[in-house]
Amino acid sequence: MNIPTEPIGSIPRPLRLLEAIATRDAADPALEPMYEEAIRDTIERFEATGSPVITDGEQRKYHNFWTYSVHGLPNTAPDGFKIPFAAGHVRRMLRLTGGPFRYKRRADSYLEVALRYAHVPVKQAVISPSALSLMYPPDEIPGYSREEFIHDLLQEHETEIRSCLRKGAHKVQIDFTEGRLAVKIDPSGNLLHSFIDLNNLALSRFSAEDRRRIGVHTCPGGDRDSTHSADVDYAELLPSLFELKVGNFCIALAGEKDRVRVLKIIRNFMKPDQRVFVGVVAPIDPRVETPEEIRDRVLEAAEYIPAGQLGTTDDCGYSPFSDDTSTTRDTAFAKIRARVLGTALAADMIGGR
Secondary structure (H helix, E strand, C coil): CCCCECCCCCCCCCHHHHHHHHCCCCCCHHHHHHHHHHHHHHHHHHHHCCCCCECCCCCCCCCECCCCCCCCCCCEECCCCEEECCCCCEEECCEECCCCCCCCCCCHHHHHHHHHHCCCCEEEEEECHHHHHCCCCCCCECCECHHHHHHHHHHHHHHHHHHHHHCCCCEEEEECCHHHHHHHHCCCCHHHHHHHHHHHHHHCCCCHHHHCCEEEEECCCCECCECCCCCCCHHHCHHHHCCCCCCEEEECCCCCCCHHHHHHHHHHHCCCCCEEEEEEECCCCCCCCCHHHHHHHHHHHHCCCCHHHEEEEECCCCCCECCCCCCCHHHHHHHHHHHHHHHHHHHHHHHCC
């Protein structure tokens, strides 16, 4: 019995690289050798964990997983949408000040570099249209309507995913961490439903075959050992989440207080053609889980999710915001190795039943 296992995305950057970035522009050509070395080392260590699927650790996604594609655009301002975390700090989106909307960089450029070093399949994460839609201000931008913005946004997102698939991504993961946050902002559910509809507008542009290689990741956020929406009931998100037109779902679960309750909701709303990768490792917990703990979490999930539709993952990336040093690289790779080993232990037990 094989149970697929894969990461979410980010790995903490080497401190030497972060120190260099802090003293100069992130796009400074002088940093290229350091980026390249960080990617090479990350992939080497990733493969050493035995992970059958890897990422580049998002070493080039500066400043973070959310704004990598728009960082540095001249038609933006820094005072955009606020993301408050339970620890008390706040992250901010960029605010669009004028049109047209275009990506400054696409994730397939990161994939190209990773594939030069990787010996196993590489997964590529991209940001969701719904997350970037928060860049458009509440008041309409003169000369550039919200409708024009949405048209441009969907076009940019489609181009990014198609480029990743064409260049050889094992899978493209759409980061949708704002799903639970949407319920917190608007308990009526209207904002969440608008997010689902927008993302499905983008996904409807892809064939059924393409969508089998596309997935979505949801979590309550992860930054400096804190979250932005862990207090939101999964029951308010998951029924809508499974309406997304993708074949794969990575759902944070290890950090939940009542995993069985969440698994029952997943069982009730997942569709026969969807695979669910349940989070079995909590990146914001400094303790490294044992393979046996992982095994037991997988076996628990298998009681509610058919084995043929089950996979495992981490709850979140280990450093979604590049300046987050709350987790070390050593800890991240130790947790990944535990996930790989624990998943294999569970697969052997399920296969022997």
